[in-house]
Amino acid sequence: MKRLLLLVPHNAASRIRNGGSWGKITYRISDADNVGAIIALSIGNGPVIPTPLEPKNHFLCSGDTCSGQLWYRADPDLHAMWWNARRLNKACQLEAFKNCIAGGWRNPPSTGSYLALTFSPDAPAKFPDVDITEFAAWLVTAEGVTPVAVEVQSSKVGMAQLSATWPTKTMSEISVLVIGLGSIGGAAAHALAEYGVGTLRLLDPDRLLAHNLVRHVGPPEGVGRLKVDVIKQQLAALRADTVVETHPWDVIESAHLVRGLLLSVDLVLCAADGVAARRVVSHLARRAKKDAVLACVLADGSFGEVIRLRPWHDHGCLVCRRATLADKGGIDPEPGLDAGYGTGTTHRPMTAVGGDLHLLGRLAAKTAVATVLERRGHTDQKLPGEHLLLALRPEIGWAPPFDLTRNGETRWLPHTPPRPGCPTCEPA
Template sequence: MTSADTHPSGVWYRTTAELAVQAYLLIRQQQALTFEAFKAYVPEARDPGAGRYIAITFTEAPPEIAPGRVLPQFTAWMVSRDGAQPENCDVETDRGQLSALAPHWPIQELKGQRVLLIGAGSIGGAAATALSGYGVGTLDIVDPDRLRYHNIPRHICSSNAVGRYKVDALAKHIGLKWAETDVSGFRIDAIADADLLRPLIDMASVVVCTVDGVEPRRVISYLCKRAGRPLVLACVLADGRYGEILRLRPFPEVGCLECQRRALDASGQMDLEPTLDRGYGEGTRHNPMTAVGTDLHLMGSLAAKTAVATILNELGHMDQILEDDNAVVALRPEAGLAEPFDSARAMSIRWYPSAASYPDCLACRPA
């Protein structure tokens, strides 16, 4: 209903199945009962006088109107002398929002999983929201920065959060939508506080990295490789023209991030990762925005899906097997680039396998 009394009062009435059928038909026909007809079904209905009131009717055993389709137990009525107008009534229960997805989605299994998200920027914010929406039970978010005005065109949080630490703003944002996710924020730097990352990585089922810059990504790759934890890296490259997802699983035959880049170079393909150090731009006339916020959110959602698919596949869900480990997504493709960034059509996704580790790699070498 789009209106209510400023001093509302309401009543509940227990009724028979006949009124449930009447309500169903009246709602479909956008019609109402006269007050006298409503009172015939509900003898205890009080007279609204010159005003009106909201009544909720409850039918203990509503009838089935089609195979497997039972009428609702509750109906809301706006009651006045002019008549009783029925409306559909949603009933809130103490069951969580995500629990309603079961049994079609493995909510209970994901509820017991813990994901570490490093980077709470534009991609990280979207990844955090998507991970919560998938039903991940515990989410640890790492980022040392505050949200600034130039972040807002790309970030999932609104301008109301400007000045807050990104991890705190994201925790509040997720709490309003997905209260079932336990979110913790850590204001630490991936490089300066690498020692503080180690216990968080050890507790995680999978790590998602959305930070900018070559150096922090290398550090996180090294830590995850040593800890034996799967890592999903997400970014946009070439001024936002391409998105990239790299999944580095903790197998001896799978190389770290540096091995992946080295393999691209050795095969004559293209490595655009160094452009990450240029950032996305701050929206000034000297350094314009180059990455579209919604494209960044898309990459965050894909990173979350990759992480969740990795978890579920490990738990035996064969419908969550990915085509390969690494993917390049054409967002605003540019002609003339080498593989794997040679997609010519928007939204084409090129999958390719992870490269093996190099024998002389310090990160991949057995301890």
């Protein structure tokens, strides 16, 4: 059985840090999980004031309540004893524990125990070479004192925890439009939120259906709902730093509305099915002078593709890029993309599994984030090319550059220039 773990909300830790030498504790415990959380405490004999656990739907917000527990201010040596006792999996002597307590001592019952939380602000500095913390927890009995694992919740939550190593403020200012919330787009939306994108605008008219579940990030209980709403609900629970807006539109039928949306975003990521949808996004993004990232699978899942389109005079649109590939002896990989998965060619069923599609969605998200950050001066985000090919289940016989032969092999290609007379690339 796992050792008991005690969770200390940041507001409970703050009250203890702010004064007093002891106090009373009330906590809730889940015996099935062998974990408890402080939900109220006092300073000395003062009132026991609630210290709510976050988030409000935490599983320990309901459960069995245990009152009459204690916290003590303690000598740093006691926390060194706690560290060593946990390492050796043994108990400490009751008298040694008592001698390290600053005040408010209560003897344990002759049979039974009580939970004690100890606070020693000088412990980390006194023992810098080992992981001695300012808080420790104990199960106090007449026979001895057993160390208990403790976790103090930080007041800094979400992406703010990564601010020392990741441009969280910049990311919080970024807005991305995601078009197509299927298996690839849903995974991309999750990844964008994990990178800390401040605002996601999700666009897809389709509902999550039962046959989607084998590949989609959406759960069974979401079947029947719009995909954009399923993803929004997931991200609200998992990534509160990201604001999510939903638009149940078809990008082709509602191109005039999408044109307006593009004015308020930094980049558009398209994972919509079909050649037409991808070409519409390519055209709209170019006209709005926005970067676009397109992601799809080819050959019924044999290859993954991520294309970055820049609204620059020497970078061609999607149609130009495909035409240039054909001129160089390549083949058009997209004829079957307007059909549903597995129906492009009758003798070749769709082979991509959810993990491959989610991987591609995350690569598209990484490409999108790198693109926006590079534009904002983060030179470490420069990508090796503009067109990524990934072998998922490679097949022999494809013409270059789709001649990948090893599973997991990647290839980056450069941009290609606009084609003369292109209605997308030529100035309006």
